[in-house]
Each structure stands twice: as C-alpha cells, then as structure tokens.
Amino acid sequence: MTGGHRRAPSPSSGGQGVDPELYRQVVGRFATGVAVVTTVAGGADHAMTVNAFTSVSLEPLLVLFCAERIARFHDVVLETGLWAVSVLAEEMRDASQWFATRGRMLDGRLQGWEHTRGPATGAAIFAGAVAAMECRTYAVHDGGDHSIVVGEALGLDVPDPAAPALVFYEGRYRSLS
C-alpha cells in the first residue's frame, strides 16, 4: 500500500471480520467533549463520566448518551428517568477521572465538586461547566453492551461561558487553549 494512511487490519476477532482493537483506534479519532451525567435516587447523588453524548433532534429537543450496561450508573439512571449533563471545562479533568473510576464511593457525595441543583430534575450541575442540560428520559434503545439513553431537554444553562472545553481524543485529554 502506498501513502501510509491505512493500517492493515490485524487478524479478526470482532464481528463481521472487524478487529476490535482497530475499531477502538478508529472511533477514538473522533474528537469529543467530556461530560458528567448526574441523577438523584433516594436522595443520593449518582454520577458518571461520558463522552458518548450527542444531540439528536430539534423537534422535540433530544440528546443521547450511551451507558454501559454493567456500570452501576446504568440501572440507577434508567430507574430515575431524570438526569443532568454537565459538559466539562478543561480544568475539570480530575472530575472526569473521578466519575470514571469504577468501585469509587457511589452515593450521597460528589467529592466536593461545587454544584447547583437543576430546578427541573434536582440533579447536580457542576459549577464551572461549559454547558449544562437537564433531561427526562424519552426512550431507551438497545446498544449492544450499552443502552442508548435518549433524553428530552427540560432546561439549559451555560454555567461558565468563558471556560475552554475539555477534549478527549485518541484516549487522551486535550485542551483547546
């Protein structure tokens, strides 16, 4: 092959002859922001870092995030049906890491991260987030080992209009500044 733009696929172990490692590499080259989805169940806060988050529809106003079925957050958010999304600023890497740590203390605390409560959902919205949204679950679709959770926007906010967003690309955090 000339040009060197493509890597030869390694022996297949994925469905339909697709190498899962190459799949990871390819989808990881889609630069994303990073967000924390929050919900309140039985008076306790729950949160999870996601980058599988996107807008879906303008009429009605819909977004989606993907939740791994084995994540503890998965069942909780499906049960509550009300959640908030805080899009993280560059200086919030620590929050991203913490809310992506399996086995961490789950309930009742947001590890000191300053937050307000969304008026529509009661879910935490992080101070310093570059954007925030409150949602009610609109639909849940099968997404293999994830569930695709579609939410209707109930409220929108821009907590810190000046903060640069945290970016995730090729498995690493990047900054826009």
Ligand SMILES: Cc1cc2nc3c(=O)[nH]c(=O)nc-3n(C[C@H](O)[C@H](O)[C@H](O)COP(=O)(O)O)c2cc1C
């Ligand atoms: C940058 C980043 C993005 C992530 N995106 C997702 C995602 O979109 N969906 C998901 O289910 N897990 C995602 N994860 C992993 C979860 O955050 C992690 O598995 C989760 O905290 C599991 O915790 P729990 O079982 O306590 O809920 C991501 C992790 C990182 C670091």
